[in-house]
Amino acid sequence: MIPKVGEPGSPEAAVAVIIGMQHKQESVLFIKRTERQGDPWSGQIALPGGRRSTSDRNFRETAIRETKEEVGIDLRNHELLGVLRPMFARTRRMLVAPFVFELKSQVDIRSNEEVAESFWISLSHLATVTPSRVEVDTLDGPLTTDGYVCNDRVIWGLTFRIIIALLGKQPAI
Numbered sequence: 001m002i003p004k005v006g007e008p009g010s011p012e013a014a015v016a017v018i019i020g021m022q023h024k025q026e027s028v029l030f031i032k033r034t035e036r037q038g039d040p041w042s043g044q045i046a047l048p049g050g051r052r053s054t055s056d057r058n059f060r061e062t063a064i065r066e067t068k069e070e071v072g073i074d075l076r077n078h079e080l081l082g083v084l085r086p087m088f089a090r091t092r093r094m095l096v097a098p099f100v101f102e103l104k105s106q107v108d109i110r111s112n113e114e115v116a117e118s119f120w121i122s123l124s125h126l127a128t129v130t131p132s133r134v135e136v137d138t139l140d141g142p143l144t145t146d147g148y149v150c151n152d153r154v155i156w157g158l159t160f161r162i163i164i165a166l167l168g169k170q171p172a173i
Helices: 059-071 123-128 157-167
Strands: 012-022 025-033 049-051 079-083 095-102 115-122 132-138 141-150 153-156
Touching (some): 012 059, 012 115, 012 157, 025 059, 025 123, 025 153, 025 157, 049 059, 059 115, 095 157, 123 141, 123 157, 141 157, 153 157
Parallel strands (some): 012 095
Antiparallel strands (some): 012 025, 012 049, 025 115, 079 095, 132 141, 141 153
């Protein structure tokens, strides 16, 4: 049985919204998760991050540790700009804390086995793109929801809601 959100033992996670200069534009780093059988986030576009470990003293440490593991960026060497309001993932009843970091220097991305690819999308593009209705595959079957379509990639779900919050837009869903 999955604990209810907020109960002891309920799942918690943190993600990093990483802003860096790419092609002379402030951009956000996204990842595409590796496709794995039974993984509810398999193949989805996401932000680096993951479940909180018992060794993490707080959500910030989770975001830093998970980012280092997934894409090889040590966020301790960069600037924490702030924290967005924690949100609940619709699946697994997980509380997720989004931390916003600005890179102070160029970084090399070294993805681990959890990450199929990484890519940047400019903040200016994200600020001007209009959400659309998209159909995505989930463990429960196809789902029609709001999302961003950027370069044939669909940003939806929790990642979409985090970007909406980052940009200060009204949620479309």
